[in-house]
Amino acid sequence: MDGKKSTWAKGLFTSAFILLFSFYIGYGQTTDQQQFIRSTYNQSEMTSFISELKKEYNTKEVKLNQLKTAKGWKLVEKQKDGSVVSLQDIGTDGTPIFYTTLNDPTRQTSRAHTLYSNGLLDLGLDGTGMTVGVWDAGVSLTTHQEFKGRAMNGDATEEVDAHATMVTGNLISSGIKPNAKGVAYQAEAISHNWTRDKIEVAEAAMNGLLMSNHSYGIKSDRVPDWYFGAYIRVSQDWDKIMYNAPYYLMVTAAGNAQKSYDNESPIYGKTADGYDLLLGFATSKNGLVVAGANTEIGSKGELKNVKVAAYSSLGPIDDGRVKPDLAGDGSSILSASSESNTSYNTSFGTSMAAPGVSGSLLLLQQYHGELFGSYMKAATLKGLALHTADDVETKGPDYKMGWGVMNAKTAAELLQNREYSSLVEEESLSDGETFSMTIDAKKGETLMASISWTDPEGEYINRGEMNNGTAALTNDLDIRISKDGKTFLPWKLNPTRAAEAATQGDNLVDPYERIEIPNAQGTYTITVSHKGSLVNDFQDFSLILSGVKASLCETSVPAGLDLFLSHTDGVTVGWEDAEETLFELQYKTYSENEWQSQLLWENSTDLSNLITGQVYQVRLRSICTESAVSDFSDEIQFEFKGEETELFTYERLSYGEELSIxxxxxxxxxxxxxxxxxxxxxxxxxxxxxxxxxxxxxxxxxxxxxxxxxxxxxxxxxxxxxxxxxxxxxx
The missing domain is CATH 2.60.40.1930 (Macroglobulin (MG2) domain)
Structure with missing residues (x-):
């Protein structure tokens, strides 16, 4: 690896010297970035699919109106608890499908607050220039004082909705009322009614939308039991959208049906146990499903206590996939309300947990853009979030909170340490091919390796069979780590034993796999392969590693800082070289308070325009990443005499050798x-x-x-x- 040209170093220079991107109004990219994202998409496939969705929508509207008339139903009704219920679809078995909002301090639970200016990491992230889509029961009150023109009505409709306003507020409120501040409080949101959600999302994704939040789902007391955990047509449609627009990620709430007793035939346990309650697009493979958690966060961003919220719907999916994927806090969230431009309200549920995670993911995309000049594919972003989540309760994933509680701080630190103690690579596997790489573990740490991919839509959809375990996974990739004849396997869960801890083995169902090796040391080989034939003859995947020694850079104080030559207007300063190390040289006059800085790959530099007779101080440190830097060296001081002469031709001593006086x-x-x-x-x-x-x-x-x-x-x-x-x- 050429450290002088490494990705993290480019990002370091970018964040230090280049102004933030001039973002395109709409979906948060420059024109070049937008064109690049679009160029990666199968335009003809998506255009054809959107046309198909529009035809289906027109046909469905006629059937829904006929059903409404025949049954005397209302298309939209408001419940006593404030939730909205709307007749939105008809299942392949003829079941009427009703959508409902999922009502029952998010930025702190997800650790997004550590990314703000003056936060623990002090990264200055706030969502500026980023855009998130919001689909809900209606559109948000875009004129609310918290939005300051950053919330837009994507449907040009007057159908303002209280729930949509609260979700949007949890995402982008500026904090006029401090306790109602949104997670990505300077981002923009485009708000839509859920009526044409698939069509509108597909069109927006094709134009560069990176993420959308969906805090609604199928009403659980109005479907037959086989729907729970089933991969159905709507699950397939959303997977197809995400596969054909690989930078787009759908984030959805898990639901609030844990205590509903709505599934009388769960795949595991008794109805009262609350398992097997996910429905509709929450059973898709490629989206990210958010559970609700009750948490306690310490002053340093550490997770002190956590348990799944009593309302949060539990997995598994019928084929055994890990769902929900992550947990966020949906308890007692204060947010903007639609009663007036200055009103607020408090809400509970996974509806509020989901935008907390969405906002955090948006900040991570912003950070990746600032560091590396590009955005992550959805599989990378999702994989990063799962890889860095706080593991809870039992080791490995579970069917309550998935891979754990969202931790934006750890995710940002992994990006900071990219190509030093972590790797984030977007790769592609051709049919019949195997990907392999050798890495050195960082001694004493946990070596963790994840692969994440956006899978083609599943071929099989359930049309009425109870708890059918047919895998929805299309391209089954496998990750393995080997050393000295021993092979380490990824985590997996068993849906028929949903309460038991995860085990290691051959995962046949998840489009995300992770291997962990505690106290790793030495050299390991990572291999990614696939079973059978790959649909479309290839599969893109993202590889995320932590606990590795990915660079020769060491955060030790540079040795041998000294003066070599004096010129008529400056001096030459040099020091011992170090592989793959960026140096920061600082200098000033003795009487000044502020240091001037230079970032250098070389181990010498000229300091020019010095003033004759002035005494200068010089110091030096090593930089491996934003968060991996050495202390400064001892300072050297010299009086600049304005003469051209060779200063030191003798052997220089190391620091600490007879240098004190x-x-x-x-x-x-x-x-x-x-x-x-x-x-x-x-x-x-x-x-x-x-x-x-x-x-x-x-x-x-x-x-x-x-x-x-x-x-x-x-x-x-x-x-x-x-x-x-x-x-x-x-x-």
Missing amino acids: TVFPNPAINQIAVDAKLSEDAMYSIITTSGNTIKSGKARGPIDVSCLASGLYVLMVEDHAGMRTTKFYKS
Whole structure:
């Protein structure tokens, strides 16, 4: 790996020296980024699919109106708890499908607050320039004071909805009322009614939309039991959208049916246990499904306590996939309401947990764009979130909170450490091909390797069979780690034993696999392969590694900092080279407070435009990533004399070798003496705190200071061993 040209280094320079991107109004990309994303999509396939969806929608509308008339139903009704219920679809078995909003401090639970200015990581992330889609029972109140023109009506409809307003507020509220501040509080949101959700999302995704939030789902008391956990037509449609628009990610709420007793035939346990309650697009493979959790977060962003919320719908999916994927906090969330432009309300449920996760993911996309100049594919973003989630309860995933609680702080740190102690790679596997790489583990840490992919839509859809376990997975990729003849396998769950802990084995159902090796050490081989034949003859996948030694860069203090040449207007500074290391050199005059900085790959540089007679200080540190930096070296000081000469031709000593000096007495009265091993050639200079040299001479023997005024001075001694300084006070 060429550290001088590594991705993280490019990102470091980008974040340090380049202004933030000028984002295209609409979906948060520059024109070039938008064109690049669109160029990766199968335009003809998506155009054809959108046309198909529109035809189906027109046919469905006629049938829904006929059903409404025959049954005397309302197409839309509001429940006593404030939730909205709407007749939206007809299943392949003729079942009428009703959508409902999922009502029952998010940025803290997801650790998004650590990414803000003055947060624990102080990254200055706030969602600026990013856009999220919101589909809900209606559109949000775009004129609310919290949105300040950043919420847009995507449907041009007057159908303002309270639930949509609260979800949008949880995403982007600016914080006029501090407790109602959204997670991505400077992002934009485009709000839509759920009526044509698949059509509108497909069109928006084709135009570059990166993410949308869906805090609604199928009403659980109005479908037959076989629907629970089943991969049905709507699940297939959403998977097809995401496969053909691989930068787009759908985030949806798991639902609030845990205590509903609606599934009388769960795949595991008794009805009262609350398992097997996910429905509709929550059973798709490629989306990210969010459960609700009750959490306690410490002052350093650590998860102190957590348990699944009593309302949150539990998995599994009938084929045994890990769903829900993640958990967020949906408890007592204060947000903007639609009663007026200054009104607020509190809500509960996975409806509020989902936008907390969506907002955090949007900030991670913003951060990746700032670091590396591009956005992550949806599989990468999803994989990053699952890879860095806080593991809870039992080791590995479960059917309550998936891979754990969203942790944006850990995810951002993994991006910071990319190509140092982590790797994030977007790869592609051709039919019959195997991907392999060798890595060194970071000693004493957990080696963790994940693969994540956006899978083609499943071929089989359930049309009425109870708890059918046919896998929806189309392209079955496998990750393995091997060392010294031993093979490590990924996590997997068993839907017929849903309450038991995860085990390691051959995962046949999930489009995300993860292997963990605690206390890893030495060299390992990572292999990604596939079973059978790949649909479309290839499969893109994202590889995420942590706990690896991906760079030769070491965060040790650079050695040998010294002066080599003096020019008429500056000096040459050099130090010992180090592989794959970025150096930060800082310098200033002795009297200045602010340091000037240079970032350098080379191990020498010229400091120009120096002022003759001024005393300068220079220091140096190593940088491996934003979060992996060394301490600064000891400072060297010199008086610039404006002469062209070679300064040091002798061997330089390492820091700590006979470089310290002291003077006595201190405070001084009439004279001082230097306590150090000095040659006959040693010279001294006495410098004021303003940087002016007022006395110099031979350093051997007593130095007369009787003529100095009372105050603090710097004694600088120059000898074959280098330049050393100390301070003394003249009384």
